[in-house]
Amino acid sequence: MAKKDHSQGITKVTPNLSVPDFMIEETVTGLEVLKEFVIPPFIKVIQKSASDELLQTFSPGDVILSPANALIAEMPRNEKGRPIEGAKGVFQVVPLFFYPEWITWNPIQLKGTEPSIVYRTIDPNDPVVAKSRSAKLRSEQHPTQPEYTIRHVEHLNFIVLLHNHELGSEPAVLSFSRGEWRSGTKFAALIRMRKAPIYGCVFEANVSIRHNPKGDWYGCDMANPSEGSAWVGQEGFDELKDLHEQFAALHKEQKIQAQYDIVDEDDEAVTKPSGEF
Amino acid sequence: MKVLLKLLQEYGKMKATYLSGYGQLAYIRDEAKSGKYSMEDLVNLVHVSREISKLANDLRKEADGIVHILEQVVCVVYLTQAEGKPIRASLATGSPSMKLSVKLPHRERNPEDFQALMNYFGIELSSLTDRAVRPHWPAICEIVSVLAEEGKPLPPGIDPENTYPTYSLVIRSKRDLDELLVNFEKAYNELTTGKEDEAFEVAVNE
DSSP: OOOOOTTTTTTTOOOOOOOOOOTSOOOOOSSSHHHBBBOEEEEEEEOHHHHHHHHHHHOTTTTEETTTTTEOOOOOOOOTSSSSOOOOOOEEEEEEEEEEEEEEOOOOGGGTTOSSSEEEOOOOOOOHHHHHTTTTTSSSOOOSSSSSEEEEEEEEEEEESSOOOOOOOOOOEEEEEEHHHHHHHHHHHHHHTTTTTTGBBEEEEEEEEEEEEEEEEEEEESOOSSSSSBBBOOHHHHHHHHHHHHHHHHHHTHHHHOOOOOHHHHOHHOOOOOOOO | OOOOOOOEEEEHHHHHHHHHHHHHHHHHHHHHTTTOOOOOOHHHHHHHHHHHHHHHHHHHHHHHHHHHHHHHHHHHHHTSSOOOOOEOOEEEEEEEEEEEEEOOOOOOOHHHHHHHHHHHOOOOGGGGGTTTSSOOHHHHHHHHHHHHHHTOOOOOOOOOGGGEEEEEEEEEEEEHHHHEEEHHHHHHHOSSSHHHHHHHHHHHHO
C-alpha cells in the first residue's frame, strides 16, 4: 500500500465567523438542545476495519481527531506503505479531566436497526458498573432478540488537550475500553503517581500494533514524554485549571457526552479481556 | 455487612486458636529441652506439630492471596474514580498507592534493548558475561517508578507497552478488632432480638 496523501484531511481554513448585520438584533434560538450537552471531539485510532471512507484517507494506526478527521499522528511507514517494525505514532497531551462512563452496547449486527448505545451512565453505583467489571456478567442476551448479545463496557475517558500540536488546543476525549482498558488504568496510575494537578502534566501517547490470537489492532500506550518537559509552563496554567474546573462542573451536571467510536472492529480481536480483577 | 461479621468472627476463633496453640507449643518446647519425652513421643509430637504448621501455612497463603486480590480490586476501582482521597471505612482507612513495573528486555532475544538499558545504568556487558552479575528486577522497577513520579521518560530499552502499574494498599487501623468483638457480643446479648447484623451495626457505631 502506497503512502497516502493526507493533505486534504488536514487542510485548515479560517472561516468568517462574524454575524451578518441583519441578524445582530435577532434572539439566539434553536440551540436549546445543544446547550444540554458538551460533546468534545474524539481521538480515534484508525483500525484495519474502519470505514472505507476513512481508509481512503488514512491508514491503520494513524490517529485522527473525529469528527473533523484531522490527522494527529501518523503511523511511520516504509516506502511501500507498510508500518515500520517497532515504530510508533507519537503525540503529546495534557489531561484536563478524567471520568469513567459505563455503556451497554448493542451488537454490531443491529447497526442501522437499533441505536448502538442501549444505555449509558456515569453513576458508579449503577448495576451496569458491576456487570461491566465481571467477565461472567459483561455479556447478556439481547432483551428482544436472544440470538444477539449486548455488552456492558467500562470506558475510561480522559478529556485532554493536544500539547504543542498544530491542531491547536481544543479539548478532546481520549477513551480506553475493552482491549485497551488496561492501558487506560495505566494512564490513570501514571497521572496519580505524579502527585500533581492532572492539568499540569504532559504525557506522550505511543500508538503501536497489538496482537492476540484472534487478530491485531492498534492501541495507545501512555508514558512520560520522551522529549520536552513533563510539565506545562506557568503561562497558561490558570487557563488549564479553569478548563479542568469547567469540565468537573459539567461532569457533575452530567453534561459531558463522549462521542464514542461505534464498535465496528472484529469484536473478538479487540475485546480479549485484559483487565479482569 | 454479614460477610464482614463472619470474617471478624473467624478472626476471633483464629486468635483464640493462636493463643492456646502458641501456649501449648511453647510448653512442649520447654519440656522437650529438659528431656522429658521418649523418642517415640518426640516423633509423634513432630508429626502433629508439622500438621499444625502445614494448616497454619496453608491458611496464611490463602489469606495472603485474598488480600492481594482485594487490594487489586480496591486500587483499580480507586483509579477509575475521579477523586483521589483515602478510602475511609468504619474499621480502617485505606490509602492506595501505585508503582510502575516493567518487563525487562531479554538478553538473548532482544540484545539491542538489553544493551541500551545496561548502558543507561553504566554497566559494561562484558561484566555480565560470567552471569555472576544480573539486573535486579525489583530495583529497576523502583527506579522506573521514581522516574515516573518525576515525569521523566523511561530508560532506553524499555518500551512503554511493557510497563504496567502494580498496586498496594496501606491500611491504617481505626478500630481494635478484639474490642469490636467484645462490643458485638455485648450488643448481641443486650438486644435480645437474635439479629447478629443489628448487633454488629451497634458495635461498629459505638
